[in-house]
């Protein structure tokens with residue numbers, strides 16, 4: 338069964354058709370790239386999958402559930418995690434608190450227990466702290482736990498964002514331009530991190546990326562869009578030699 342399926346989804350903003358007739362299926366533990374020139378509609382697709390926009394056409398399924406019209410937090414609870422093109426950490430919070438916030442969706446203590454700091458509150462808070470530190474440890478960031486997230490170097494901020502998305506326990510992770518602004522060394526480390534995440538957490542990953550060395554290097558399947566429409570899908574080797582793709586990137 339597929340984790341994610343879209344059937345002919347489309348998005349119109351006023352008179353502008355940003356995405357048309359987009360259908361894709363992602364299965365368990367797949368790593369898929371979504372590429373296309375600037376303004377092709379990639380982020381709009383992510384926004385439709387994650388509930389930021391309700392598609393104006395078509396259906397989005399997570400497993401067997403149609404998620405059109407659901408709110409982003411409901412979609413997170415159904416197993417879809419996401420990072421953003423421009424980093425969206427809680428900059429005024431420490432690294433560990435950024436992760437703990439994501440774990441809080443699974444908390445069962447009541448508001449009363451939180452206000453009066455009851456036993457259940459402390460027990461669950463302690464458990465979250467342990468889980469958050471374990472997660473940071475997997476990414477070799479345990480020593481950064483108390484650092485203010487805005488003081489982290491850029492590559493680590495991106496890593497922390499991925500870490501926070503993983504804390505929501507996703508089955509499918511959407512990464513929007515994870516290598517944006519990274520130097521070649523950071524990009525290389527990111528590729529290793531993505532491969533590690535897939536192996537360790539058994540998640541599927543759909544990523545938008547302009548860095549072709551990353552996309553071609555780690556994705557097993559690539560989907561290409563141009564002017565809001567899918568123009569090609571296939572393996573990296575097929576995509577590299579596809580004339581429509583070459584034309585779209587060279588503006589022909």
Ligand SMILES: Nc1ncnc2c1ncn2[C@@H]1O[C@H](COP(=O)(O)OP(=O)(O)OP(=O)(O)O)[C@@H](O)[C@H]1O
Pocket residue numbers: 350353355373374375376377378379380381382
């Ligand atoms: N909220 C919005 N209102 C109006 N138009 C929008 C909105 N969001 C996106 N668009 C338009 O939809 C089109 C697709 O934009 P989108 O951001 O999805 O492209 P993209 O492929 O992610 O681009 P990039 O690679 O530059 O990030 C563009 O023409 C953009 O201007």
